[in-house]
Amino acid sequence: MNKVVRLAVMGALLAAAVPALSATPVTLTVASFPDLDRDIKVAIPLYKKIHPEVEIKLVSRERVDHVNAVTTQLASGTGLPDLVGLEIGFVGRFVASGGLEDLSKAPYNVGQYQSQVTGYSWAQAKGPNGDQYAIPVDIGPGTMFYRKDLMDKAGVSEADLNKSWESYLAAGKKVKAATGAYLVASPVDIKDIYIRSNLKNGEGIYFDKSGKVIVAGNPRFENAFKLAKEAQDAGIAGNIKQWTNDWAAGFQHDQIATQPIGAWLNGHLAHWLAPDEGGKWRATNLPQGAYASWGGSFYAIPAKSTHKTEAYEFLKFLTLNREQQLATFKEMDAFPSLKSAQDDPIMSEPLPYLGGQKAREMWREAAKHIPEIPINKNDGVAEDIINDQLDQVVHQNKDIKAALADAQADIERRARR
Known part of the structure; x- marks a missing residue:
């Protein structure tokens, strides 16, 4: 099955399982950095098959520039993206800033998904009171x-x-x-x-x-x-x-x-x-x-995002959808945080770069x-x-x-x- 056909089949399966949010066109802005930005690039055509009414605008900057830009945006409350990619080394800083949406409370209640995700990575995005401010997308x-x-x-x-x-x-x-x-x-x-x-x-x-x-x-x-x-x-x-x-x-x-x-x-x-x-x-x-643990990436929603509902749906797609996690894994070898993705037969494939070792x-x-x-x-x-x-x-x-x-x-x- 070639790549185009595979994407079409995957999109059809996903579309059958997830209803559209709204017929009203929405543009989501996602702020990220290399190589995590490739995750968004993989996701866009798949997500469009489920939610054709949602446009995804990716704003990618180098790591330091990304962190500085998001820090400024959260502090000022202006120019904010709807969804932001975070590297593990900066999660604590942004959680403490108070500028991220608390996903543990209604209407999100992400605690219901905790058992589906690698335990240690889920804990890395908690605030001091146990509140959840981000969801892991890959682990190290x-x-x-x-x-x-x-x-x-x-x-x-x-x-x-x-x-x-x-x-x-x-x-x-x-x-x-x-x-x-x-x-x-x-x-x-x-x-x-x-x-x-x-x-x-x-x-x-x-x-x-x-x-x-x-x-x-x-x-x-x-x-x-x-x-x-x-x-x-x-x-x-x-x-x-x-x-x-x-x-x-x-x-x-x-x-x-x-x-x-x-x-x-x-x-x-x-x-x-x-x-x-x-x-x-x-x-x-x-x-x-x-x-x-060495490394890992997360997604969070700024508290002043103007499209929180749509941002949350896209966040779940990136982090909790098995097909998307595997698609990204195949594209950029980012080890999936979702346990069901870790059970895929791809984990037992020999790795040519490692001399055929089944290191996964x-x-x-x-x-x-x-x-x-x-x-x-x-x-x-x-x-x-x-x-x-x-x-x-x-x-x-x-x-x-x-x-x-x-x-x-x-x-x-x-x-x-």
């Missing part, structure tokens, strides 16, 4: 991508990579000696995934439920800093920042042997970061049986174990401060406990503003 189960050819050359097995964090670093030393490649692009990569691993339900990354900073004296942060510094001192961590040209070059030129991150990296590697390296990469679970089954299982971590409006601030202190530890030999004590004080000070 944490995983470790690794170059199998480099591991083979160094005599390193997959078990060596994920048996323990200590074994992981020891494997990195072998890889560096045999191939010259870094185990990780940056010590930040180790810290990032470690501090997100194996949290308890309700435990935040930087803050507890009451908003108290939980950094200083926390073994989770101390161990993360210790492992990151050990990697730096051993010369197995580079100084390559994510989302830079150097990061892409590292994947393309055999400089990065592993990358602990969200499962979504498979699509990025295959389509634009390192498309010529297909077949060399594999994925495995994180070290020491750790489970972590592993990621689906990982998503079941990731704890529900609440967000805080100051998570982004805390992350910047932690990264600054880590830099002082790994490059200036600052004492770890002192660095975390300084980070705690700085986060507390910034959070009071």
Whole structure:
């Protein structure tokens, strides 16, 4: 079945199940950013078959510009889109702004759909009182991508990579000696995934439920800093920042042997970061049986949207419609948040870029174990401060406990503003 016919059949099935809202033409403005904007592009022709009276206007800006524009619009109450795409790192800020519609209350009552969505991602869009301000559209189960050819050359097995964090670093030393490649692009990569691993339900990354900073004296942060510094001192961590040209070059030129991150990296590697390296990469679970969330996207309705009813219907289509979730998954490899989409046979298909590995089954299982971590409006601030202190530890030999004590004080000070 070709793509045109498939879309037509899908649209007909959906149209039979969903009545039109109104015969009155409506134009919905959706604000998004790359690559999430591709989700909207996939959805538009399918949604038009159900609601021909609704036009979708997509306004896409680069991530930083998108965040700045939405921040200004919510603050001023002018120029607002009807629906806004959010990256996990900014959900807390926008929830705290008070500018988003509370979807847990009538007429939405989205709690009725909670059981249909991956639990930890649903929790990431809650406010401090348990109110729901956004619905997840895709998730990022944490995983470790690794170059199998480099591991083979160094005599390193997959078990060596994920048996323990200590074994992981020891494997990195072998890889560096045999191939010259870094185990990780940056010590930040180790810290990032470690501090997100194996949290308890309700435990935040930087803050507890009451908003108290939980950094200083926390073994989770101390161990993360210790492992990151050990990697730096051993010369197995580079100084390559994510989302830079150097990061892409590292994947393309055999400089990065592993990358602990969200499962979504498979699509990025295959389509634009390192498309010529297909077949060399594999994925495995994180070290020491750790489970972590890394990334994810959401949709929310601004409280002053002028088309809330129509925006809500489109939001549900994007996040709760199995066919749309699968269509987006096939287009951009964004792991679906909807559980029914995760049960599709596509999850058992071999991935050519990963040498035919059926990695999606592993990621689906990982998503079941990731704890529900609440967000805080100051998570982004805390992350910047932690990264600054880590830099002082790994490059200036600052004492770890002192660095975390300084980070705690700085986060507390910034959070009071």
